[in-house]
Amino acid sequence: MAQGNEDPVYHYLFKVVLVGDASVGKSNLLSRFTRDEFNIDSRSTIGVEFATRSIEVDNKIIKAQIWDTAGQERYRAITSAYYRGAVGALLVYDISNYATFEKVSKWLAELKDHADQNIVVMLVGNKSDLRHLRAVPTEEAMAFGAKHSLSFIETSALDCTNVEKAFQKTLTEIYRIVSSRALETENSAKKVVAGGQAIVVGPTNTDTENKVDKSRCC
C-alpha cells in the first residue's frame, strides 16, 4: 500500500516497455540505464523483467518503471500483456544486424495494437560500438523514424553512448505531453491501470503531491 514509504518520492510514474528482436541488447540497455551495468554474457530474457529509475525533469521527479520483454516471437502472447498501460516504448534493433531492423515495422504494429494510442515510441539502433560491422545505415533508420513520427537515436549499452539520452528524451517527451494535457483538462490526473499496477500519467493533486495515491486509481 505504502508505495511512497521506502521509495524516494516522485511526482510521476511512467511505464515504459523495451521491445525488439532477440539479442539486440534490450536487457543491457535496461541494466545500463538503471544500474550502470553492462553484462557481456547475460542470458536471454524469459517472459519479462523489471527495473526502475527516477530522473528529474523541470524540477519534477519522474519514476520510470521499465519492463524488459523477451524478443522471441513465441512469447508475444505473454509479453503483449505488458504493453497495457505503457506510455513509452523503446523499440530496439541492432545496427549490425539488418534483419532486426526489418522487423521494426512489425514491432510498431504490435505496439499500436496492444499499447495506449498515444504511446511515445523511440526507435533505438543499439550496438553503435560495432562500427566495423554496421549493416543498418543511420540515414535509413532516421528516414524510417521520420516517416512514422518516431524519435530516433543510436546507442551503445556497452560503451554508454546515448543510453541516458535515449531514456531521458523519451521520458521528457512523455512528461511534456502529460503536463500539457493536464493543463488542458485543468483537472486531476489521468490514470491508466496496467495489469493491476497503477500507472499515473498525470500530476497528483497538490495536497497529495510527492506521493502517489494508489487508492484513487481506477
Added chain:
Amino acid sequence: MLGELATLNSLSIRFTKFKALLESPTVDLDMLRKLSWNGIPEEIRHLVWKLLMGYLPANSARRDATLARKRSEYEDYVQQTFGKGVETLDQGLYHQIHIDVQRTNPSIPLYQHPRIQQALERVLYCWAIRRPASGYVQGINDLLTPFFQVFLAASVTPNIRDVETMAVDAIPPAVLVEVEADSFWCLGKLLDGIQDNYTAAQPGIQRQITRLQELIHRIDAPLHAHLVAENVQFLQFAFRWMNCLLMREISLRRIIRMWDTYLAEGDLGFSEFHLYVCAAFLVKWSDRLREMEFQEILMFLQSLPTAGWEEKDIELLLAEAFMWQSLFHDSPNHLTQSTTQPPN
C-alpha cells in the same frame, strides 16, 4: 567425525542398493524410482537417468543394441540436416538457437567452448525441426544442459563439478557424438511430456501459473493476500519458473540433483511435481516478501538469493514439495474451494 562416518556409511549402503538393482537382468523400475527419489550417486546417474527417462530398456540384454540404433539414428539426422552446411538451414531458427546457445550458462567455462556450443546447436536444431507444433522456444536451451553435463561427465570424469572446467579439446570426438545423441533423445522425451508449455500462447504454462496461484492461496493465504494487495501478478515472476523449470533460479548442479527426484516422480515429475516445488519455493520467501512492496517484490523474485544453496537446501525444498503434493494432489476439493473465490 562420527557424523561423517555415518554419512559415508549410508552413502555406501545406498550405492550398493543401486548397484544390486542395476545389475539384475531386468531392472525393477519401480524400485529404481523409489531409490532415486533421495538422489542418485554421481557415478551411476547417467545410467539411471537414461533408464528412468525410458531411453534405455529395463532389460539389460537389449541395451547395447538400443543405444547403437538411437545413436546412429541421431547421427543420420545430423548428417541430413547439417551435411550441406549451415547456410542451407532455416536461417531464422538457426539464428535464434545460435544466439541463445552463445548465452547458455555464461558463468560455466564448459559452455563457452565452440565445440560444446556447436554440439548444443545441433541437438536443439534437430529437435526443433521435428516438433513443428512448438519449435524451438527460448529456455529450451537451458533444459538441454543437465542431460548434456551428466552424460558428458560420465564419459570423461565421474564428477559433474569437474566437467564444468575441463579441457574440452581433450574430449574424444566419438565420446562427444554419443553424449550429443543421448542428450538429444532424452531432451525429446522430457519435452514431449510438457509440450504445451511451448506451443502457441504457451497454454501449459498459463495453466500451471493459475494452479500455482490457487495453491499459494491455500497453503499461504497471508502471502497470497499480500501479493494481490501489491498488484503482483503471478505471471510476472512464475512464467520463467515454468518455462525454464527453475533453471534460472537455481544453479545447474543443484538442478541436476533436483532432476533425480523429478525423474523418480515418473511421467508427471516435470509438470505436476514441479508445480508443488514452485509452491514450496515461493513460500520459502514468504516472510521477506510480506515485508515488501510491489517493486521490491518483483526485483527480489527476479534474482533470488539461492547462489549459496547446497544439496541439503534442495532436499528440503523437495521434501516440502512432496508434503504439499500429498496434501493437495488427491484432494481436488482443497482447490475447488479457492476457485469459487478466484484469487485476484
